[in-house]
Amino acid sequence: MPRVSDMKERLMDAAMDLIWENSYGATSVDAICERAGAKKGSFYYFFKSKSELAAAALEDCWNKKKAEMDSIFSPTVPPLERFDRYFNFVHDRLAEVQKKCGSILGCPFISVGSEVSTQDQIVRETIDRIMDRKLNYFVSAVRDAAAEGVIDAPDPVAKARALFSCYQGMMAQARIQNDIELLRGFKEVAIEVLGVKRTSAMSSS
Template identity: 50%
Template sequence: MGRTSDAKERLLEAVIELIWTGSYGSTSVDQICERAGVKKGSFYHFFESKTELAVAGIDHSWNEHRKKLDQVFSPVVPPLERIWKCFADFREEQQEIQQKHGRVLGCPIHSLGAEVSTVDERLRNKLQEILAQFIRYYESAIRDAHFQAIIEAPDAPALARILFAYGEGLLLHARIWNDLSYLDEIEAGARRILGVKSVD
């Protein structure tokens, strides 16, 4: 029972890593099985197709990441500190990835979404669902900062979308240029977007 469960989890982790370091289109079932150390028969025992595995892998990865976000965006943390910590974590994660893979990889959700959004509705819908959930973390922090009169943000959802697009854009640039310096000023830019005039 334990080995079966382990095989499924290894498949979930393998598909995300291969897509992130390469692409969805170029990743084959054979490559996924090889990376996971799982036989092809076991793959089809758990999943009907690569798409089904990718959707499950995205869910698995997001659920794990959300545990960290729940801590970072805890209501007991001052609102803007939640956002600064999230951005600092972006930088730290990308540095670890660069050391491991030799490249900055950016956001796996946006990388995959840019590739499949026009060709795979099921994957696109899953990615949109996760992105919407992510944006709500920013929204909650912005709304709390507004209510505490730290910033002026009567339309928290709109500002959250702008802030999210800004952060993800810098991650994309860091991936394209393979240059972590694009993330060095991420907090400074966010302060301008949020209208924060002084350092907390």
């Protein structure tokens, strides 16, 4: 029997899992409560609506990922290696999910954001904030790579945004085609987008 003390966390975890596996629109409050082992009264004790729960679940999901992102993009790691490590991390994580559920689920923030962008302001604004935080890791790495002379980036923000958008698009394509190998081959794309000098290219492993 779930403890009342951890029910809010269970509801957020259940919502995140169901929304990522299915979609925001297809996930009902009843389904979330069933997955969390909660009664509807508990749901409305913590959250006013599915929208409010989804926003909280997305923030909670990001907070759980932040330590990993901080480690991957640590300033102590060479800038191109940061991208190398990040692409490996995402590939391996999505490959594990594919083995578990049979499908590539892609980025949960992009998946939900593209679905609700014109429908739910609370969720959209939450995703906007999270995506800005993710982009900042790319900006920092691009700026440091330019400072080291391994790429040319007169406008680090623009170059980081181009790479970030390209990678999100590749994840969407991998999800549509259910093909994890599309992500494995992204490093060569990243090298071209960044304009990496070949003597400093990222690992191809």
